Structures are given as C-alpha cells and as structure tokens.
Amino acid sequence: MDIAALLGKATGLAFVDCSASSETIRMLNQVVDMGCCVVLANKKPLTSTMEDYDKLVSYPRRIRHESTVGAGLPVIASLNRLLSSGDPVHRIIGSLSGTLGYVMSEVEDGKPFSEVVKVAKNLGFTEPDPRDDLSGMDVARKALILARLLGRRINLDSIKIESLYPDEMGPDAMSVEEFLGSGIVSLDNDVQERVKRASLNGNVLRYVCVIEGSRCEVGIQELPKDSPLGRLRGSDNVLEIYSRCYNKQPLVIQGAGAGNDTTAAGVLADILDIQDLFP
Numbered sequence: 355m356d357i358a359a360l361l362g363k364a365t366g367l368a369f370v371d372c373s374a375s376s377e378t379i380r381m382l383n384q385v386v387d388m389g390c391c392v393v394l395a396n397k398k399p400l401t402s403t404m405e406d407y408d409k410l411v412s413y414p415r416r417i418r419h420e421s422t423v424g425a426g427l428p429v430i431a432s433l434n435r436l437l438s439s440g441d442p443v444h445r446i447i448g449s450l451s452g453t454l455g456y457v458m459s460e461v462e463d464g465k466p467f468s469e470v471v472k473v474a475k476n477l478g479f480t481e482p483d484p485r486d487d488l489s490g491m492d493v494a495r496k497a498l499i500l501a502r503l504l505g506r507r508i509n510l511d512s513i514k515i516e517s518l519y520p521d522e523m524g525p526d527a528m529s530v531e532e533f534l535g536s537g538i539v540s541l542d543n544d545v546q547e548r549v550k551r552a553s554l555n556g557n558v559l560r561y562v563c564v565i566e567g568s569r570c571e572v573g574i575q576e577l578p579k580d581s582p583l584g585r586l587r588g589s590d591n592v593l594e595i596y597s598r599c600y601n602k603q604p605l606v607i608q609g610a611g612a613g614n615d616t617t618a619a620g621v622l623a624d625i626l627d628i629q630d631l632f633p
C-alpha cells in the first residue's frame with residue numbers, strides 16, 4: 355500500500371487481483387483513491403454492492419477486467435467498443451462457463467458427472483471451490499458483470515440462478531474435500547438421466563446465460579445439438595451479442611473460456627494495455 359500511495363497516480367502502477375476472494379474489495383477501494391490502475395480476474399469485487407462497483411469503475415480508463423468473463427476472450431473489450439460507439443446492446447445469450455461446458459460435453463460422452471468435475475478442477479477450469487461453478491453462481495457473476503456494463507443497476511439477488519446440487523451439499527454443510535470425495539457421487543445418476551432424456555429428443559444440455567430487457571437469468575437449457583450453443587465442446591464459451599448494428603446476425607465471440615494459460619494471457623494483455631495511458 356505504501357508503494358501504491360507513492361507511485362499510484364503518475365506511473366500507471368496496476369493492482370492486479372487474481373484471487374477468488376471478496377477480502378480484496380476494501381484494498382481495491384483504497385488503491386482506486388490513490389489513482390492506481392486495477393486489473394481483475396476476480397469477479398467478486400465487480401459483483402459486490404452497487405456502491406463498491408461504482409467506486410471501482412469511477413475511473414473507467416484505469417480498470418481492465420477482461421478475464422472476468424470468458425477468460426482471455428475479448429468479451430469486455432468488444433462490448434465496450436460497441437457501447438462507446440453508441441451501439442445499444444439489447445440481448446446477450448451465451449454459454450459462459452468453461453467448467454459446465456466441459457462437464458456437460460464429457461457427460462454426453464458417457465463419463466460420470468462426479469469424475470469429470472474432478473478432471474475439470476485438475477485442468478484449472480473450476481473455481482477453487484467447484485461448487486461456485488456447479489451452483490451457477492460463477493456464471494451469475496459473469497452475467498451481472500455484463501448487465502452492469504450495459505448500465506443495469508442490479509445485484510446478484512436479481513438474477514435467476516439454477517444450481518446443479520442441493521443446498522444440503524453447500525459450503526455450510528460440507529468441505530470441498532467432502533463434497534468431491536463423497537457428496538457429488540450421489541448426483542451422477544440424476545445428471546446422466548437428464549442428459550439421456552435430452553439426447554432422446556436430439557438435444558443436449560447447456561448452462562445458458564440470458565440478458566435481455568429486465569431479464570437476467572442463468573440455468574440449464576435443452577438445446578438442439580446443431581445449434582451454436584449445442585455444438586460447443588470442452589471448455590469453449592460462446593457469446594452472442596445483439597445490438598442495433600448486430601441485429602439479425604449477432605456478433606459472436608467463441609473460444610476457450612477457462613484455463614490457466616488463457617486467463618493469464620488475458621490478465622497480462624490488460625496490464626500491457628493499461629500502460630498505454632502512461633507513455
């Protein structure tokens with residue numbers, strides 16, 4: 355903090371938050387006051403209260419958070435370009451969880467849900483507690499970040515969220531180790547059944563985020579196999595953005611949406627980008 359106070363304003367010193375914690379919010383508020391730049395992979399500071407959010411983005415040119423949605427994919431940059439050119443965005447639909455995308459496509463291939471969640475964790479796709487992904491909360495945070503970027507002054511509790519596990523398996527009831535060790539196995543049959551039922555209709559299950567008008571929701575949808583979201587495999591994300599300019603044919607952003615490399619690349623690109631403000 356001493357260095358931030360000394361160098362913040364003049365040098366483009368960036369405070370980088372790659373934790374998955376809410377504990378950083380107080381410190382972020384302070385460094386913003388000191389004139390520091392902020393780079394986030396952590397979604398929690400942007401999805402806290404509106405007051406914290408307003409504070410964080412009070413110098414919009416000094417904050418970058420590309421990796422908070424779609425990891426290294428240029429989602430935030432593309433939306434900011436549309437919005438700053440005066441092109442109003444009226445609908446966003448997408449599959450925004452690398453973990454849930456990977457898990458669904460592996461379960462379609464016959465693998466047990468509990469096993470593929472553990473693999474997703476080992477591959478670096480999940481949040482430190484994979485229940486953040488399975489509860490839909492991680493996608494809801496991404497939805498909130500996008501909705502707030504579009505000017506919606508809403509909080510997490512305005513978002514309809516579908517969880518893939520029951521409350522009795524939540525963080526208050528068991529540790530991550532207990533959940534992954536024994537709890538999650540009891541969900542295998544249910545998930546397999548849902549996937550099978552969808553498959554009999556020629557469909558697949560995808561965890562979908564929809565932002566449109568006052569609607570902001572995230573949950574499982576049964577979709578045709580050959581639809582843009584249905585074709586997704588592995589940890590890929592896809593986002594369709596509808597605006598005045600991209601009205602009938604959306605602007606589509608697709609690619610790896612989770613993983614250490616792509617996330618780190620997104621964070622590094624943000625740090626370098628912000629340095630252009632301080633030649």
Ligand SMILES: NC(=O)C1=CN([C@@H]2O[C@H](COP(=O)(O)OP(=O)(O)OC[C@H]3O[C@@H](n4cnc5c(N)ncnc54)[C@H](OP(=O)(O)O)[C@@H]3O)[C@@H](O)[C@H]2O)C=CC1
Pocket residue numbers: 372373374375377378395396397398421422423424425452478479480481482611612613614617
């Ligand atoms: N993995 C991915 O594909 C993506 C991740 N993200 C975001 O990046 C963030 C990190 O994810 P990931 O790297 O997978 O998680 P990890 O658990 O691998 O890393 C989190 C790191 O944050 C540190 N940390 C936790 N709390 C604090 C704190 N209060 N102060 C300082 N450091 C802290 C941890 O240290 P220690 O181990 O010592 O506790 C750990 O090194 C999350 O917010 C996630 O949503 C965004 C896009 C994609």
Ligand SMILES: N[C@@H](CC=O)C(=O)O
Pocket residue numbers: 421422423424425450451452453454479480481487492611612613
């Ligand atoms: N856990 C997240 C990582 C990126 O935000 C995901 O699976 O998409």
